[in-house]
Amino acid sequence: MMPADIVQQLDPIFKAKSVAFIGASKTPGKWGYRAIERAINSGYRGRMYPVNPGGGEILGLKAYPDVLDIPRDVDLAVFTLPAEHMPAVMRSCVQKGIKGGVVITADFAETGDHGRQIQDEIVRIARKGGMRFIGPNGMGIWTSAVWLNFALEPAPKPGPLAFVSQSGTFGGSLAHIANIKGYGLSKFVSIGNQADLKIPDLLEYLAEDPDTKVIVLYVEGVMEGRRFLEVARRVVQRKPILVYKGGASPEGARATLSHTASIAGSNAVFDAMCRQAGILKAREVEHLFVMAEALISQPLPRSNRIAVIGSGGQGVVTVDALSNLGMRVPALDDDARRRIKEVLPPHAPVPGNPVDFAGGARTALQEARVAEQLAQLDYIDGIITNVPTTFSLARTVGAAARVGIEGAELLASIPEKYGKPILTQRFRAHGEDLIINILQGAGIPYYTTPEESALAMFALVRYGQIRSALEDTVGVLDD
C-alpha cells in the first residue's frame, strides 16, 4: 500500500473531526457512557453524536435514534453495542459515509465460530463500504492529534510515543504507568482481534505520523507475518520500533489462546523476524518505556564505547550493566585524565572510567564539565552520568541551587553540540526536582537504576547499528 493511501484511510480515525457513539448509554459505568465521558474529559473539540434508540440527551449531548438521523458528516463511529447488532448498524454507518470505526464490543472471533462469523461479516460490510476499523474486542484509542480518548483513564499527556497493544486492559495499565512516569503518548491503540486493521497497517500509518517519534508494541501473536516483516523493515529506517511479546513461554502461549484468539507462534520465529526487521525486543515489559525515552530525544551513538560518571558502587554497577549488554567502557588516556582532573575538586582520585568523584564532594557544574570533556573524546560515543545530588542542593536555595541549574543547562547542551547521547540516573529520590525538571525540559532522560540507564544506552547503540546496517544493506542483522 502507498503511504498516501494508508494516511487517507486512517486519518478519519486518528484525526476525526466528528464522532458517532453507536450504542451510547445513559448509565454511568457502561462502555456506551464511558466512551463519551472519556472523549469529553480528554478535551476533544470535534463534534460528538451519541446514537441511542431512545434519543434524548447523554452527558449534555443530543442523542440520535439512528446514525442516519445525524444531520452532518461523521468521520468516526465508535461501537459499544452487542455483537449481534453490529452487522446492521455497520451497514447504516457505511450508508452514512463514515470512513473510520473503532469496535470496542467483544464476543467475536475470540469466543468461537459464531463470533467469528459475525466478525467476518462486519469486515465484509466495511470493506465494501470503504470503512476501515480497529477492533473488535479492544479498549479503543487515544490520539493526541485531536485530543480524542476512549481507552485510558485518566487521559494521557500528549507526547512522541505511539503505543499499540494487543491486550486492552494490560495495555491500558502500561499506558497509565507510562504516563505517571512522564512519558507522553501520540497514540494509544488497543487493536483487539485485528479483524480489519492489523499491526502492519498501524505501523505504516505511524511511520507517516508527524506526532510519533518512537513506536512501541505489545503483541501476543503476529498476523500476516511476512507483511509485518516487510513493513517493519521500512518503518525502522525512519523510526525505532520496540516490541514486547507476551506468550513467549509455552505456558504463556497457552494463556494467550483464550485471550486474543491469536496463536502465539514460535518464539524463535518471532525473534528471527525482529532481528531481520531491525525491531528492538524488550525482555521485560517496562523496558519498552525505558528504551523509548532515550530513543525519543537522544542522538544515536556511532559505536558502543560509553563513559560513566558515578561514584563508588553506582559507577561499578553501571559499568557491570553496560558490560553485560555488550557495551564497552574504555579506559581514559592520560591527557583526558589530566584535563578532567582539573575540573574536579583537589582531593578527588585520578579519574578513570567510571569517573569517580569520591563521595559527596562534587557539584552539578563540575559533573557537567566532566561530561563535556568526555564528549570531546573521539573514542567515547555516549555518556551516562548521575544526576547531581549534593546534599547542599537538597537543603538550600541560592548559590548551590544556581550551580545546579548551570550544571543541568550545560549537561543538556552536550547531545546537540557533540552529537553524543547523555543519559542521567537519579538514585536518590529527594532534593533533585529542580534539576530533573530542567533536564527533562531539555529532553535529557533520567532513570532510577543503573540497569535502566545501561539498557537505554544499549537501545541507542543498537538502533544506531540497525540504522547504519539498513542504510548499507538488506542483510540479516546479528544480535
Next chain:
Amino acid sequence: MMPADIVQQLDPIFKAKSVAFIGASKTPGKWGYRAIERAINSGYRGRMYPVNPGGGEILGLKAYPDVLDIPRDVDLAVFTLPAEHMPAVMRSCVQKGIKGGVVITADFAETGDHGRQIQDEIVRIARKGGMRFIGPNGMGIWTSAVWLNFALEPAPKPGPLAFVSQSGTFGGSLAHIANIKGYGLSKFVSIGNQADLKIPDLLEYLAEDPDTKVIVLYVEGVMEGRRFLEVARRVVQRKPILVYKGGASPEGARATLSHTASIAGSNAVFDAMCRQAGILKAREVEHLFVMAEALISQPLPRSNRIAVIGSGGQGVVTVDALSNLGMRVPALDDDARRRIKEVLPPHAPVPGNPVDFAGGARTALQEARVAEQLAQLDYIDGIITNVPTTFSLARTVGAAARVGIEGAELLASIPEKYGKPILTQRFRAHGEDLIINILQGAGIPYYTTPEESALAMFALVRYGQIRSALEDTVGVLDD
C-alpha cells in the same frame, strides 16, 4: 568463633548504650557534626558524648576535650577525624575501655601503602585492647535495636531486613530507596575497608540477631573466601542471604580497585561460592529488595508449581516471567475449574491457569476466593494474584470498599492457613491504597510489575530448595 562470642563482641556496636563521637565538629555539614545530628534525629536515647579538643557544646551536648575525660562508661566510639590522628585516639579509646568502634574516616588502605600502614596499626591497637570496629572508609551504621543512625538520611524505618554494603554512598542510596518502598531495616552497615570486622563476622552476628529475618549484601570483593563460605552455609540454614556483586564484569572489576581497595576476583569463583553456600544472587541490584520482601513474610513453597490470577496480558506476562525463571504453571483439573467457575461472575471464561477474569468484572472478594480454591490444590505450591483494582473501588466508599477489605483480609489469611505463599501485583497506581495497606499490614508483599512478582516467587522456591537440600546433605546445589 562461637555465636555467643560474636554477640558479646558486636553488641557494644549494635546495642550501644552510650556513644563517644571522636572528631565531633561544630560545623554543620561536616561528618563530625552530621554523625551526631543523625544520631539525634534517628531517636537514639542512649548517652552521647561529643569529643573535641575545644570542648564547649555541640548540638546541645556537652563536648569533652578528650575521650578519657568522659565521666561514665562508653560502649561505642564513632571516629570522624583524619587518619593520621587515628592511632593515638584509638589508644585512648582502648584505655577508656570502649569495646566497639565505627571508623568513618577515609584515607586508609584504599589510598596506598601509607594508608595501609595506619590501617594495620589501628587494627593492632584494637585487637590488643579488645575493641572490635567497623570500617574505616565506610559511611557508618544504622541499628534498630537502639534507634542509632550515623549513615542514612533520612533515618530508615525499623524492619526485619539487614543490609550490609561494601559501598557507602551507593549502599546509602539503596537503603534510602528501600525505605521509600516501605522496606524497614534492622541494620545498615557500610563495612568500608573491613580492616577488623569483615562480612563473615557480620553474618555470624546477624544470624543471632532477633531483629533480622533476611540478610542482604552488596559486595565488590570477598575477603576470607573460605570463611565466608563456611559461615554463609551455616547462616542460610536459619535466614536467607541475598547478594549483589558489583564488579562482576572485567571493566566493573577495574572500577572497584580504586573504590574499596578490594580485588573483585573471578565472577565464576564467586558464583560457585554462592551456589555452594546457598546464597541467592541478584542479577540487578534492586532485585535484592524484591526478593527480600517475599522472604521476610511468606512461607516457603514445597516446589515450583505456581498459580496465577490475572486478566489478559497481565496474566500472560506473569506466566512468561515465571516460566523464564524455571517455575511451572500447571493446567487446572476439571474439578478445580468447576469450583473456581462457581466463584466467578457468570460471563467469565472457563478458568485456566492463569485464571482470567475477562476484564474488569471482578471484585476483590471473588479474587480472594479464587486464591483460596487454588491454595487447596495439592499440585499448586504458591499463588500470584493482581491486587484487585476495580474502578468501583477507586471511585466509591461503602459497599464496594467493604468487599475490597473483606477480600484483602481473606487473601491475607491464606499463607498461614495453607502454608503457601501469596504474592500480589498492583499495576495501576490509583485507588488501591486501602487494600494495599491491609495487605501490607498482613505481611502480603505487593509488586509493581509481573516480572518482579515472578522473581519474588522464584526466590521463595529457590530458598525452599536450599533449605531442604541443606537439611538433607552438604552437597553442592545446582542452580
